[in-house]
Amino acid sequence: xxxxxxxxxxxxxxxxxxxxxxxxxxxxxxxxxxxxxxxxxxxxxxxxxxxxxxxxxxxxxxxxxxxxxxxxxxxxxxxxxxxxxxxxxxxxxxxxxxxxxxxxxxxxxxxxxxxxxxxxxxxxxxxxxxxxxxxxxxxxxxxxxxxxxxxxxxxxxxxxxxxxxxxxxxxxxxxxxxxxxxxxxxxxxxxxxxxxx
Amino acid sequence: xxxxxxxxxxxxxxxxxxxxxxxxxxxxxxxxxxxxxxxxxxxxxxxxxxxxxxxxxxxxxxxxxxxxxxxxxxxxxxxxxxxxxxxxxxxxxxxxxxxxxxxxxxxxxxxxxxxxxxxxxxxxxxxxxxxxxxxxxxxxxxxxxxxxxxxxxxxxxxxxxxxxxxxxxxxxxxxxxxxxxxxxxxxxxxxxxxxxxxxxxxxxxxxxxxxxxxxxxxxxxxxxxxxxxxxxxxxxxxx
Numbered sequence: 439x440x441x442x443x444x445x446x447x448x449x450x451x452x453x454x455x456x457x458x459x460x461x462x463x464x465x466x467x468x469x470x471x472x473x474x475x476x477x478x479x480x481x482x483x484x485x486x487x488x489x490x491x492x493x494x495x496x497x498x499x500x501x502x503x504x505x506x507x508x509x510x511x512x513x514x515x516x517x518x519x520x521x522x523x524x525x526x527x528x529x530x531x532x533x534x535x536x537x538x539x540x541x542x543x544x545x546x547x548x549x550x551x552x553x554x555x556x557x558x559x560x561x562x563x564x565x566x567x568x569x570x571x572x573x574x575x576x577x578x579x580x581x582x583x584x585x586x587x588x589x590x591x592x593x594x595x596x597x598x599x600x601x602x603x604x605x606x607x608x609x610x611x612x613x614x615x616x617x618x619x620x621x622x623x624x625x626x627x628x629x630x631x632x633x634x635x
Numbered sequence: 636x637x638x639x640x641x642x643x644x645x646x647x648x649x650x651x652x653x654x655x656x657x658x659x660x661x662x663x664x665x666x667x668x669x670x671x672x673x674x675x676x677x678x679x680x681x682x683x684x685x686x687x688x689x690x691x692x693x694x695x696x697x698x699x700x701x702x703x704x705x706x707x708x709x710x711x712x713x714x715x716x717x718x719x720x721x722x723x724x725x726x727x728x729x730x731x732x733x734x735x736x737x738x739x740x741x742x743x744x745x746x747x748x749x750x751x752x753x754x755x756x757x758x759x760x761x762x763x764x765x766x767x768x769x770x771x772x773x774x775x776x777x778x779x780x781x782x783x784x785x786x787x788x789x790x791x792x793x794x795x796x797x798x799x800x801x802x803x804x805x806x807x808x809x810x811x812x813x814x815x816x817x818x819x820x821x822x823x824x825x826x827x828x829x830x831x832x833x834x835x836x837x838x839x840x841x842x843x844x845x846x847x848x849x850x851x852x853x854x855x856x857x858x859x860x861x862x863x864x865x866x867x868x869x870x871x872x873x874x
Contacts, residue, residue, distance in 0.1 A: 457673070460673050460674060460676060462670050462673060462674070465666075465669055465670060465673055466666070469666055469669070473657070473662065474654070474656075474657075477655060477656075477657045478652075478654045478655045481655035482652040482655070486655065488655075488657075488658070491655070491657075492657070492661050492665075495657070495665070496665055496668070497778070499665065499669050500669065500672060501778055501779075503669060503672055503673055503676065504676070505779075508775070525779065525780075526778075529778070532866065532868060572650070572651065575647060575650075575651055576651060579651065583870070585870060590644065590648055591648070591652060594641075594644050594645045594648040594649070595648050595649060595652045622644055625644070625647075
């Protein structure tokens with residue numbers, strides 16, 4: 439999933455101006471360009487639950503329509519939408535009272551064959567070799583705080599540069615880099631812990 | 636080494652987090668819904684979606700129906716002669732909202748938190764977090780949060796937050812209105828405990844209920860009586 443190439447600034451300005459005027463063509467353009475990316479971004483943050491994703495994606499686009507007049511053009515439209523979506527995901531977890539945790543699929547760790555990590559790599563090489571180990575990785579990810587998961591997804595799945603992630607997450611670039619370092623470290627520790635069974 | 640780590644993480648996450656496809660029905664349904672919202676918003680740009688005015692409209696419609704029934708239908712039914720009869724048409728409508736509130740500018744200052752006493756018998760201490768005034772439009776904060784400020788304070792247990800609230804400026808039916816603030820102790824005080832832990836960011840979100848906070852008195856005055864709740868969340872410090 440890569441962020442859509444934001445076209446030239448004038449075109450993005452036209453798109454937002456169109457939204458402000460209530461132009462459905464502008465809405466259609468925005469929707470075609472960003473719907474799939476926003477959907478995947480949210481889907482991967484909420485434990486791949488389509489029902490929850492649909493609610494949050496709807497809230498995201500409604501918020502975009504309502505706040506188009508406040509968009510100052512200081513960031514790309516995609517960055518702005520990603521930021522709204524990430525805030526909506528955070529709101530969702532806050533409402534659920536289970537901040538920083540998502541509803542990971544049930545994985546019975548004792549059912550997973552435990553093999554020692556012997557290859558010396560950052561992550562065990564045998565990971566992803568089977569559905570069980572895939573679930574193990576999912577569980578390791580689910581143990582991460584929400585902001586760790588968000589920064590990993592934005593950086594490595596959506597492949598958004600750190601400068602834009604800092605706008606989306608409203609943190610300094612230095613803070614995002616620190617967050618990435620800690621997120622990678624926690625992921626590695628969780629995997630090692632689960633792998634040792 | 637960092638490049639290598641990056642590649643490893645990327646490989647792992649790309650395997651786990653696949654792009655997801657929404658159902659075509661949802662995609663189409665949502666687009667239609669958004670189109671309707673966009674059109675409605677353009678048609679009445681200053682009418683916020685507030686439940687209360689609509690409710691009043693429905694109540695007004697019901698009262699109108701009852702009055703029509705009492706003064707028009709009842710005499711017709713009880714009248715023995717119908718030779719000189721006319722037609723009664725009954726309609727329903729949702730009257731426009733009595734008031735359209737488009738701005739509620741709130742200014743708060745001198746935000747303080749109360750640190751519980753660490754020694755039994757002592758009273759604890761009020762600590763100022765933000766002294767200067769901070770202004771915001773409550774209606775622009777629906778679903779979003781605005782950061783007012785932050786301060787590093789001593790780790791410990793805190794039990795209350797208080798602040799001064801200046802008279803509120805609102806725009807009602809397109810007109811500027813000054814709303815006096817009604818607070819029992821002259822300040823907004825919220826009792827709610829939270830802990831400050833080392834290397835942890837604690838976030839206090841003061842969640843105002845805009846609709847219930849603005850009160851229309853019988854004398855035609857408008858007052859601001861804040862209805863708030865405190866939400867406490869924590870996050871590991873990022874720097």
